[in-house]
Amino acid sequence: MKRIIRSRWFRLGVFTVEAVGVLIIGVLVYLGQFLFVPDLTALEEGDPAPTAFMLYRQEEAVAAGKKFKLRHQWVPYKKISPLLRRAVVLTEDGLFWEHEGFDVEAIRTALETDMKEGRPKFGGSTISQQLVKNLYLSPSKNPLRKIKEALITWRLERTLSKKRILELYLNSIEWGDGIFGVEAAARHYFGVSAANLSLEQVARLAVVIPNPRKMKANGDGRYVTKRSRWVSRILVRQDPSLAPPPVVEEAPPAEPVPAEAAPLTGEAEPETEEEIIDDRP
16 A cells, blocks of 8 residues: 555656646746847848858958958849749758748657767758858857757747748858858859849759858769759759750751752652652552
């Protein structure tokens, strides 16, 4: 009997601890919104540059004794190639239009990978999470920064439309040394505006986002070439009208007929008797 009573008290104690833990976490999340989350209504219009990540790169360059030139030009959503918008969502966050800031399956996969490798990498970030990191946080991967990122992301998704989030993202992310935003990237790598990028160009810009200072959108690296071709094929599969027109091979020019062999009447030379086929009924 005593064992049964002890067991019940033990289970009650565990339940109480868990309930208190959940309550504490809930309070921290609620307070965290006010302690860590900036005024996101300021993002509803205009260009938020310079972002925290732009300033971080500038400070990094100064500390290393290097010159830093910021290349950034804001463009509205409608002046960004629809193909680029689709390519970036495809490569960075396939469920962007469906989730509420967090891709649970991607996070679970990332955590499983982290556990197998024995060290945290905190992967599985969505476009919304990446935007928050670029706008407000450092690239540090410590748990406190991830908590801040989660809190701000949660509020961001409830403050801005998906369209606005993608517009901010494409205008603020890094695309090379000192190159931030799609307009600066398009002009730097391809000499065109963000609105006039070709299928191949948008695919190349999309695949270098994970490491834009190492991979060049206009380079001939194996990964960029192979991956961008894959992205192009997916985009064409989604919209067959993007496929380039088939190449029509021209027939080789006819060899000139020697003057002495040409017929005098302008008609075709009569066939020889052996070549005539009787096709009468």
